[in-house]
Every structure is written in C-alpha cells, then in structure tokens.
Amino acid sequence: MRPRPPELNAEQQALRRSVHQYEQLFRMVDGVIWETDPHSRRTTFVSPKIWDLLEYTPEAWMSTPYLWEACLHPDDHDRVLQEREVGNRSGQPYQLEYRALTASGAEVWLRDLTTPVIEDGVLTALCGILIDITPHDTRQVQQARAEALLQNSTDVFAVLNVDGRFTYVSPAVERQHGVLPEAVLGLHFTEHMHRDDAARARTDFQRVLTLQVPSAIGTYRQRRADGSWGWMEITVTNLLSHPNVQGILSNARDITDRKLAEAALASSEGRFRSLVQNASDLITVLDERGTILYESPSVHSLLGFAPEELIGHCVLEFLPPEGHAEVLQMITGLVEEGAGATVRPTYRFRHADGTWRYLEGLVTNLLGDPHIGGIVINSHDITDRRETETALKISQQQLLASERLASLGRLTAGLAHEINTPLAATMNYLHVARRLVVEYQDSIGHPEVTPDDHREIAAEVLTALDDAGKTTTRIGEFIRQIRGHTRDTVKTSSEFDPVKLTNDTLAMLAYEARATQVELHLESVRGQLRLTGEPGRFTQVLTNLVINAIHACETVTRTRRVDVRFVSGAGELNLQVEDNGAGIPPDVLPKIFDPMFTTKDVGKGTGLGLAIIHDIVQGHFGGRIDVQTQVGQGTIFTVQFAT
Structure with missing residues (x-):
C-alpha cells in the first residue's frame, strides 16, 4: 500500500x-x-x-x-x-x-x-x-507521418502511470519481444526485467517522476517471450503535465547486438593486450622523428631495460652510431610511402649491460591509424641464431677444406707419378746438355776441330735444352692443375670455361684411372661453354664424381669405362658423369647425399663427398643433382647448372 x-x-x-x-x-x-x-x-x-x-x-x-x-x-x-x-x-x-x-x-x-x-x-x-x-x-501530412513512424518503428514507445505500469505500448513490442501490446498493459515495467537491473531501473524512474531530472537513459536486461535475455536502452521522460500524454514516456531500443559486439570487442582487445603484454617478441612504437612512444614489457627480458627507461628517448641513442643515417633514411622512406608501408631490417640494439644484441624486425607505418598513430616495430632477438649461423659457416668451411684435402690426398700418388716421369727426363736432357757443353769447351783451340764440328755440338746442346724445356712445361702444367684444387675458393667467383677445367681435372685423375684399369673419356663439345661461380668448387664437384665413378668400376670384369660429357640448352648446362660399374642398390640410393654416409672401407672415404657437392651445387650454383642407376649396369650422375 x-x-x-x-x-x-x-x-x-x-x-x-x-x-x-x-x-x-x-x-x-x-x-x-x-x-x-x-x-x-x-x-x-x-x-x-x-x-x-x-x-x-x-x-x-x-x-x-x-x-x-x-x-x-x-x-x-x-x-x-x-x-x-x-x-x-x-x-x-x-x-x-x-x-x-x-x-x-x-x-x-x-x-x-x-x-x-x-x-x-x-x-x-x-x-x-x-x-x-x-x-x-x-x-x-506531418501528423500522419508521425503516426506511421510510431506504428512501424523498431523502438518500443510506451506510456507509464505514476505507479510504473503500462497504459500504452506501441506495436513494436510484438516485433521486439514476441508479445502483443495488450498483453503488456497493466504490467509493471520491471515485470520482465532482470533482477540485477530492476533496482537501478526503479531509481531512474523515481528521479524522473519527481522531476529531479527531466529524463533518464539506462541500459537493462529484459526477458523475451522465448525466455532469452536481451539488452534494452530505455529513455524515460516525465510528460505528466502534457495534455496528450499525462504519463511517463518510455522509449525502449534493443541494443543486444551492440552489447554483444562491445563484449566481443572488449574480449578481443583484452586478448590482444594480453598477447602484447606477454609476447616474447619486442613491440616498439615510434613517432615520425624516431622518438619511442611505447615499449612492450618484453623489453626487460630481451634488453634489460624497463619500458619507462626507453619511452621518450630517441631510438638512435640505443643503436650503433655508424647505422644512424640508415635508420633515419628508413623512417623517412616509410613516412613517404604512406600507410601500411613495411621494411624488414636486421639491426643491433644496445643491451642495458652495454653489450650489443642482434634484432630482426618488421617495421610498419601505422601513423594514420587512430588507435596507434606511430611506426610499429615487431622485433625478436636473433643474437643466438647469428652466433650459431657463424659457427655453422665456419664448420662448413672446415668440412669443405677437409673434403678438398681428402680429394687432394687421393690425387697425390698419381700426381707424384705424373711429375716424376717428366722430371727424370728433364734431368737427363740437362745432363746431355752439360756433357756437350764440356765437350765444346774442351775442343776450343784443338787443331782437328773445325767450325762445323762446333756448330754440330751447339745444335745438339740446343736440342737437349729444348727437350728439357718441354718436359719442364709439362711439370708446370701439372702444378697449375693442382693449384686449381688447393687455392682459396671463397673470393674467386667469376665466369669460367668448364670444359677447360674438366680437361685439367681429368689429366690429374688419369693416373688413378690407369691404376684401376678404367678408360677415362671426355666427349667432345661443340661451341664454347661458360659458367659463373667459383672454379675451385666446380673442380671439387667434378673430382668427387669422377673418383666415385672410378671406384664403382673396381669390381666389374668387363672393360671399365667412365665418360664425362656436357649437355647444354634451354638456359641450363648439364654435366654428366657415367660409369659402367656396379650400380647403387635401392636401399642405399636414398642415403647417398646424407652426411657421414659411406659404403667404402675404412680409410677410403669420408662420407662427406656427395653431401658437400650436393650443397655446393644447390647453394652455390643454384642447380640440382639427379641420379640414374641400375645394379650391375652402372650409374649416371647429372649435375644441372643454371646459366
């Protein structure tokens, strides 16, 4: 009451x-x-x-x-x-x-x-x-339009008496809540309102009723006919003194979708904020002058700084001086390119302890984004990776050197034989020349020695010296060939003639082929061929393939043969090394390019040769190696070089 x-x-x-x-x-x-x-x-x-x-x-x-x-x-x-x-x-x-x-x-x-x-x-x-x-x-016309709007509006217009009970409800209540207007008349406005919102709604109604405020707007949950809850934004206005209303006017609008969207957005923002705050990567925001506007908390674990120690400072203070001009140029370029422009730099950043850390970043121009208004840098520490890559590169270089030395060792016996024979001949020719010179010297002034005799002795001396020169040139050629296998290949990338290098390499391998009774052939080539790269790496690939082919022929009883040929065309050059040896068993074939894998006896192979040349062909020459083999018939290695 x-x-x-x-x-x-x-x-x-x-x-x-x-x-x-x-x-x-x-x-x-x-x-x-x-x-x-x-x-x-x-x-x-x-x-x-x-x-x-x-x-x-x-x-x-x-x-x-x-x-x-x-x-x-x-x-x-x-x-x-x-x-x-x-x-x-x-x-x-x-x-x-x-x-x-x-x-x-x-x-x-x-x-x-x-x-x-x-x-x-x-x-x-x-x-x-x-x-x-x-x-x-x-x-x-205006009144008719107003009545049409009222009848067809998605908002629910209602009039409440001073007790808060409905005396009028617009037809939109059926579309919004699934009930007829007459079913609502006489009900209190909190009848279907969520109990957690009802007390606040009563307070708002009382403030409007007593004219503490002319109108009030609130958001409340109301139960629909199907039992679900919807969010309503309700505006109540005191029109008790209005002759045509004489009640409290209520305008209710369904904002459930908006509430759900706001909740989803809040959840998304919270999730994003949590990801940023807890990400292991470093997130930095700069203005267009390079001033740090934001640093994620991960800066402490990565670089030893608290975020507030960096915010407000120019990023150049923490970068090596020699890179300042490049950084400023990068920022200027991003600003000029406009929204969304990106770059992916690698740079050094000073740690709080004074050491330098290598960071890899994705830098994006988001100056025009109203929620960010800056240049965003997403960085992660690659210092350990760079150190590992450096150690791996040194290890790879050592492996390459090891394999080259192993390949050189296989050539030593043949090299000694090829040099020893012309060296002995040279010494013999020089001995003959010396004997003739002594004979010439002793005959000077002898009454029985004529000028024709002197001319004959001189001619014989010249012949001996010419022969000695020819054998010495042969020795020099072998020395030049061996230098092609021992020189530093890191800085000698150039355009070269692969056929000439192949001739030189096969000449060095001729002794090992003869010792194994293998016929070694280079098929003739039409025209001039050119490759670009490090010549020493090409000879390393060829030497390994030919020696493996020679060894593959050791167990066969038929005429042993290794053929080397070049096939060019369609923007590529193929080198083929074919043998008629034992072939590669199917269970072994998938493993031949694996490091440390070998089927040779101890002391005859490192297990690195094919693995290394596979890396050289792919990584250095941008090509590939294919293998065709048949057990008991032979094998063809095809190296495809990009030209």
Missing part, C-alpha cells in the same frame, strides 16, 4: 490552486508561452504545448542552451537572428515569422510574438508566444 501524502496547510493549498489555474490558462492559449534571459539566452519558462509544436519536453527545452536557435530552419536562421536583434533594440513588441524544425526533423511555420521587458532602461527578459501557422494540409 502506498503511503498517504502529508496534509497541506492553507498557504500551500492556495499556491497549488494558483498553479493549477495558470496551467489551465496555458492550456487554453493556442500557442506556446515562453520567457528567455536575453543575456544567457537560456529559456527560463516554456509552456507544455512546446511538445505539440516542436516535440520537445519543457524540461529539455529549458535545460538545453541555444535550443531555439538550433531549431531555426537553415534558410531562415541568419535573417531571424538579425530581425530579433533589431526588435530587441527597439524595446517595442514585434513579431517574426519563420520556419523551424521539430525534434523529428519535420518543418513547421511559426509566428513569434515577442515583447522585450525593460526595467530602468535595461533589457531584462524576453517574453512571447509561439503560434503554429503551418498550413493545415501540411500539418495533417
């Missing part, structure tokens, strides 16, 4: 009767009575008919500064303000006619009868009455 209001005394009762009489008078006037402070331009009074005329409550009209000016039609705005200024200076009653826009955007024509209030020569107030002079047919 509601408590009874306290009894009023005679003075209060008289005041209430006076207010009631004035309200009745205001309702009888066919217009809106108003009063405005000319200095603050705030409306100090407006009669309830302002709702009928412009669709604003008296409370909203009085609490919103400059609302009258805002309602003026744009085409009449400046004219009306000038005419009002002139009328105010005159101090005499005046009238204005103009168009105004209602809260819903409808256009109405108004006649504004204004009276300036002058006290002691000072303008203290403006009073007047607004009269609707909109043509009747226009007003009917």
